[in-house]
Amino acid sequence: MNPQTAVPFVDTNVIPDRNVGIGSLLWDLQNPQDPDRDGPPLLNPEFAFIDVGVSRARVATALKSLLAHDLGLEVNYVATERVEAVPYANVTLLGDRAQEIRGCLSGIFSSKGATCEVKDWHFVVDGNGKVSSVAYSYNLHGNEVWEAYFMGRKFMYSGEQVEFSDPKLDETLAPEVAEIEARIDLERKRDRDPSQPGPSWDGYRMEKNPLQAGLAEFGITLQMTDVPQRIIGRQNILFLGNVLNHYPQDEQDRELDRLVANLEPGDIVIVQTDEVETPCIEVLQVMRRGDQNSRKRVRWIHTKTLEIQQPDRVLGSWRHIPLRPEVERMVGRLIECLERKVNSPEWTQRNHRVLVHQYISHVFRTLFRALPVEVTLRIAIREALRRLPYEGGPKGIPVFKHDAKDAYGGALRLDPGPIVSEADLINMKMAAANEERMRTPETPRLEPHRILEFAG
Numbered sequence: 001m002n003p004q005t006a007v008p009f010v011d012t013n014v015i016p017d018r019n020v021g022i023g024s025l026l027w028d029l030q031n032p033q034d035p036d037r038d039g040p041p042l043l044n045p046e047f048a049f050i051d052v053g054v055s056r057a058r059v060a061t062a063l064k065s066l067l068a069h070d071l072g073l074e075v076n077y078v079a080t081e082r083v084e085a086v087p088y089a090n091v092t093l094l095g096d097r098a099q100e101i102r103g104c105l106s107g108i109f110s111s112k113g114a115t116c117e118v119k120d121w122h123f124v125v126d127g128n129g130k131v132s133s134v135a136y137s138y139n140l141h142g143n144e145v146w147e148a149y150f151m152g153r154k155f156m157y158s159g160e161q162v163e164f165s166d167p168k169l170d171e172t173l174a175p176e177v178a179e180i181e182a183r184i185d186l187e188r189k190r191d192r193d194p195s196q197p198g199p200s201w202d203g204y205r206m207e208k209n210p211l212q213a214g215l216a217e218f219g220i221t222l223q224m225t226d227v228p229q230r231i232i233g234r235q236n237i238l239f240l241g242n243v244l245n246h247y248p249q250d251e252q253d254r255e256l257d258r259l260v261a262n263l264e265p266g267d268i269v270i271v272q273t274d275e276v277e278t279p280c281i282e283v284l285q286v287m288r289r290g291d292q293n294s295r296k297r298v299r300w301i302h303t304k305t306l307e308i309q310q311p312d313r314v315l316g317s318w319r320h321i322p323l324r325p326e327v328e329r330m331v332g333r334l335i336e337c338l339e340r341k342v343n344s345p346e347w348t349q350r351n352h353r354v355l356v357h358q359y360i361s362h363v364f365r366t367l368f369r370a371l372p373v374e375v376t377l378r379i380a381i382r383e384a385l386r387r388l389p390y391e392g393g394p395k396g397i398p399v400f401k402h403d404a405k406d407a408y409g410g411a412l413r414l415d416p417g418p419i420v421s422e423a424d425l426i427n428m429k430m431a432a433a434n435e436e437r438m439r440t441p442e443t444p445r446l447e448p449h450r451i452l453e454f455a456g
């Protein structure tokens with residue numbers, strides 16, 4: 001077991017933000033910023049996006065909203081999940097016992113290093129009617145994160161089998177598990193024969209087929225399969241978000257071959273791997289070679305250091321784009337805008353400023369997987385400000401001038417001026433150019449439009 005696998009209490013970090021970074025990547029693949037170097041768009045104006053392994057609906061629905069609504073992409077969004085991983089129901093316990101168990105989960109989770117308060121939790125019932133896990137959520141930089149406790153079952157983490165159980169928690173959960181399984185048994189009998197009496201769900205809230213239902217609300221259909229079906233008539237983008245690392249290392253290549261078996265030349269595969277030493281996103285294009293399909297790497301992104309590598313047509317080698325300095329500069333500019341606008345005593349407190357920096361930086365670092373352009377920068381600003389702590393935060397102030405919608409869903413304050421004006425936005429976009437002019441020749445820095453070659 002390597003050091004990473006010694007830590008987890010969980011297997012899945014289902015963080016909508018993390019996958020939402022795919023939005024800026026797709027935008028960039030469709031709108032190359034430097035067509036001479038980058039070549040023609042790799043992404044067609046209309047495409048089908050197949051999100052493979054959506055263990056929770058919310059992750060896919062957050063990404064679909066960003067692609068279809070915020071970025072206005074012409075996307076046909078489909079999700080897939082292995083039949084055996086599609087839950088039959090989510091069951092939420094109501095009342096004091098639920099609070100007791102919530103406290104117990106918080107205690108266990110906090111003892112793993114971070115002080116995290118569990119906000120919400122429920123039992124997940126699998127396709128065989130058995131309680132297979134407990135899903136719980138907590139808050140991370142203004143974002144709701146869901147993880148799972150697998151009740152002693154082994155699970156895959158970073159390509160390795162891990163087992164975690166907490167005997168005290170198992171003991172606490174045992175009476176509820178037995179009760180829920182008995183009621184689910186009656187529920188399933190009634191599914192098969194509607195004349196049978198159904199169970200009472202007093203003291204509980206039971207949602208059947210939560211994955212299908214959650215996806216359907218956003219117009220996403222679920223393919224229950226482990227080999228995605230290709231969507232006919234469009235370029236297909238197959239998104240493997242933490243799917244390959246679900247398999248042992250030596251099986252991952254074979255699994256990738258299996259997953260892409262139905263793709264056609266011109267289709268794209270995006271492989272995202274988080275929670276490993278080198279978290280990254282790899283973009284592959286399916287090519288025809290002789291009578292076989294092969295895959296060509298067209299982009300590679302280190303999602304922790306925010307380094308991008310992509311082929312340069314002019315040089316015939318790879319171009320290296322360091323994204324981080326750009327992102328950090330924009331975070332700084334946004335904080336300057338906030339300081340000017342948000343007149344709250346908290347801003348004099350260092351802790352508050354650190355917290356605000358953390359929130360904004362977290363959102364920016366997860367949203368940018370390509371150099372910012374106006375549309376992605378606008379979204380990043382909106383998302384970052386939406387997540388700021390409420391106390392003394394900018395609730396009710398429009399993000400941009402002439403922003404007709406209230407980004408925060410509440411009434412506007414007395415001063416309805418925007419936090420970021422169009423002029424601020426232009427200023428933010430120009431930040432890189434300004435800094436470039438001010439730099440002395442002795443301090444060379446990697447610029448997005450300059451090229452650093454690397455072997456390969």
Ligand SMILES: C[S@@+](CC[C@H](N)C(=O)[O-])C[C@H]1O[C@@H](n2cnc3c(N)ncnc32)[C@H](O)[C@@H]1O
Pocket residue numbers: 011012013014015019052053054055056059080081082085225226227228240241242243246259
């Ligand atoms: C770690 S979760 C990833 C969840 C989400 N896609 C993400 O990026 O956070 C991996 C999920 O992939 C599913 N999975 C693994 N192999 C699959 C396959 N061949 N087809 C569909 N889903 C698969 C697992 O059942 C599990 O729900």
